[in-house]
Amino acid sequence: MNNRKRKAGGLSKYSQLLVPLIAILVLVIFNLIRDPGFFSVGLTTNNNGDPVLQGNLISILNGASELVILSMGMTLVTAACGGQDISVGALAAIAGSVFVKVLKSGGGSISPLLVLGGFLMCCAVAMVFGAFNGSLVAFFNIQPMIATLILFTCGRSIAYWINGGATPTVSSPIINAVGSFIPGIPIPTPILIVLLMGGLFALLFRFTTLGLYIQAVGINQSAARLNGINAVGIKLLSFVILGVCCAVAGMIGVSRLGLINHETLLINIEMDAILAVAIGGNNLGGGKFKMIGSVLGAYAIQALTITLYAMKVPSTDVKAYKAVVIVLLVVMGSPVVKEAADRFTKRIRAARRSDTGKEAA
């Protein structure tokens, strides 16, 4: 229709993706210089004799799966409530425990139906806990971080409790298929699950108005309410959706290892998920959001981690380097720095204009 108008608007609309894209690009270039073969993907056979893809690229995509899924949900909560859920790791541990508990109830034999039942059960439990967090936020107007501090404090203990103080293991080809590879498909299953979740969210935004409602509530709750939007319901819904994300992430985490360890499962992932949202250019104060930004942010974080591992940085030290990169990224995106940069470019432009003006005269 009006092409030029659309384009101009479109470009600025995606400017928030600049930071994560630059981060990923820098990491890619850095790694290619360091080791040109860094991103090469090879096909090998695993223990079961199935062909599987291998390489750093795959381990980045695969390793980031839980983080990507959680950051998707975190984006919604952040946008609608203007705060973050710090209990996602704990909730994933609870969901994982429930998952294992159901699998164990089968008495050794794990049928596909049981796995499905376990997944549905852990989804349901996670949704209930999500609704608990959400109702504190939506009905009592408690800041998300405070409200979820409760579950953060006791979530992992609840997970421990569910399994009666043990760290049970489960082994089954089905669990193996969920956590690593489905026989015959060389792509790690967690990547496929991420694609599935991404697709589900895309459908959700395409065929419902959830995105618009969440943004409206996050920007101006009062106005949203006066336009007939159920603001309390939307906030609650965002937490419930995040609950589902936690369940999926917990299930992947459990399936990878074949056991549930309430202490270590997805430990500290809440911090990374919030970080992914922020690096993705989303305002942590709520309002407009781009889920793809958070996804890119999550992959950037994982790429950084894998890069550091490849550089033989011990896994415990990775955090320190990560911190430096984070600070650089956020300083780049800070309003004050942006303003200063704007002023600088304006001054240069003005200088150039006056130069050309002089020449013309």
Next chain:
Amino acid sequence: MKEDIVLTMRGICKVFPGVMALNGVDFTLRKGEIHALMGENGAGKSTLIKVLTGVYPKDAGEIRVDGVDEAITIRSPQEAQSYGISTVYQEISLCPNLTVAENMFIGRTRGGTVNWKAMEKRAGELLDSLGIPARPRQQLSNCSLAVQQMVAIARAVDTECKVLILDEPTSSLDDKEVEMLFRLMRDLKARGVGIIFVTHFLEQVYEVSDRITVLRNGELVGEYEVEKLPQVQLVAMMIGRELENLSVIRKENPAGAAKKEVRYEARQLSSTESRPFDFYIGKGEVNGFTGLLGSGRSESVRAIFGADPVTGGEVKMEGKKARITKPLDAMKNGIGYLPEDRKRDGIIADLSVRDNIILALQVLRGMGHPISRAKAEAFADEYIKALGIKTASTDTPIGSLSGGNQQKVILARWLLTHPKYLILDEPTRGIDVGTKTEIQKLVLKLAEEGMSVTFISSEIEEMLRTCSRLIVMRDRNIVGELTGDELTQSHVMHTIAGGGGDSE
């Protein structure tokens, strides 16, 4: 003569992107006078005040104050204070979590420590001497808005101030409190303080001020002695050449007056914020709620729309019983509501003009039926054209539009739902005169097409021009209903004030 002058502003200019907010404005303030700064919304009053207090840097012109030999530059409110210029803003800029005494002294005491006893004693004395019903140790948020305003004034007064700026100080005060404030202002005047008084209320200007400076569209209209400027002339100056435009509307006034078919009817409707009241509106009728601020006029229409929790009453829509307890119910019944506070309740600032326009229609269609991008674009384009909304594109965030255009977008949002009954609460507040008349004309046009419209405005003139029936409220009760010949300014005023007209 010259020693009398405490403040001179010469040729002040201030440009905002796309707007000349102030164009060569002069202003002079004498010692011990109350000087009213008048003008319609958007005339440049607040911009001038903000330049004077260092909130905005000026783009041209010079400011001189008594006691300083050269022209001064004011970069911050603190710097303004150091020159003896204190301000009390319309939106109270105090900290609600601190005590009254602290709010009076924070940011202006010397030394690194706080002497609570001395501070509270001094605050107590000051509050007593000004007759402010607050205690020094009380938390500010526990005081009424009026008292908070008084505390802000007490703070300003206590600094060694030569120039006191009161920006709409009376808008949240009742008569008694206004009288108290005026006593205080006269007292300060006697002490030699120059007071700049910004207000909308004409009567208050004539009651308390010595001189008036009138601004219009960012330009100086003139400076006058109060005695030499009749009220009518003042209004004419403020509204200026737009007067002609307005008279055109007046002719169309009878629109809809004759149609009698009832569209909406409420019996003993009440909400948590409003007392029970009866109300009806006919098809194609334009009626209005009027009354002073806080009389319950906004609360009543909010109850109709279900904006506050409804506590009782019966509602009929076109003769059929309806249940309206929340905004969505009202919308489903074909009611639209343009809220009083555009920023707080109307716009969704970061969303695009397009999303803001389609929002209400989208909600009505339900979560599972999103409006396609192409359709939304078409709707937005249609209404941008129809209402003459000035925006760079449909993608522009509504927050970056001017007040008038924002209001038009909200109006477009409701028109898109094709409501049978539209409630407009202060649709013309804070927008330029041109847009005002446009909106008034639109209201009359819509009524002619059969829409029912309830209109609220704090400017009675505006209501008289558009409404065929006025419901008058006082102290949260309906005290009168005026139609036909009763629709004159004096009649309305009398009814509002009580004891006059035919009511009671």
Next chain:
Amino acid sequence: MEEKGKLRREPITDTQLLMTITVCIFVGMYILAILIWGGGFKKPQMLFDMLNDNAYLIIISCGLTIVMITGSIDISVGGVTALVAMVGVMILNGNLTLFNGLIAALGLGEGARIAFALLMSLLIGLAFGLVQGYLIAHLEIQPFIITLAGMFFARGMITIISVDPQKGPQDLMDILQKRIEMAWLGSPNKKGVMIPARMEIGVVIALVIVVLVYLLLRRTKLGRSFYAVGGNRQSALMLGVNVRQSRFMAHLLCGLLSGIAGFVFMMHTGAGNATNATAAEMNAIASSIIGGTLLTGGVGNVIGTFFGVLTLSTIKSIVTTSGLRDPWWQSITTGAMLCFFILLQSVVLMRKNKRKK
């Protein structure tokens, strides 16, 4: 009549109200514990043990209370505490060659190691506060992200400095772990011998800090400006408060206090370990909240925070004493308690605001 009665009564501020609730609940809970379980709770040593174990947490929570009053947050405090403890222990046991050389060059005795450890604690804390404060106050970056990076950095630095856990040398630790014995508060042990109540030096430091921070928040202009900034940043600016400086100072102080907390932590445990002070930031936030500090800013008090820390550890003691020995009960009850306080505060403030209308 009612109106007049209300006016005569001395009005109470939100800060005082929430603090009073906490203190009352703590006292009530403790008395209840004595009545029901008696035994350990009757001995003053029980209280001193809580203080000994939580001295560092009290200090961290003080810092966090300051930051939270300005409406900001700092989640790096636990990491900084652990980092400082690690560095301190390594200075003491001579595993940091830099300081060995320095001490040798200056010809100082072994005792100087303590002074250096203290100095480094303060410097590290200050450095974190300085950088984080600058980025948050002057570059206006979201505090959560910056201090999250701070936490990552501190935790990462610990293992970069030393992967293995470190232990302080016994001779120096003996000096640091000297306890103050109070015979008059003693109680008989099972054999009937009077054991004096023991309190660590760290507790004294923590108590002094509580008092100092209380005075800072109550009596100084800077302290009041924290409240103003937290109450309404825009208004504070209009009232002539230097908002940037206030926010900067709050983070600086918080950093400094985490440094001191790290030293106290080291005094208590005598060990440097990557998992030291795990989740201390969240415990500190929880303590502040229980003590009546609102994360929204503008309301809070360190006295409340002090009792917040004690309340949390009393709950844990009660849980163990009452026979719920499974490891998960402690944190589940803590969570339930936190939930209770959060809801209580939200309801109290909501009702108070409604009454005003």
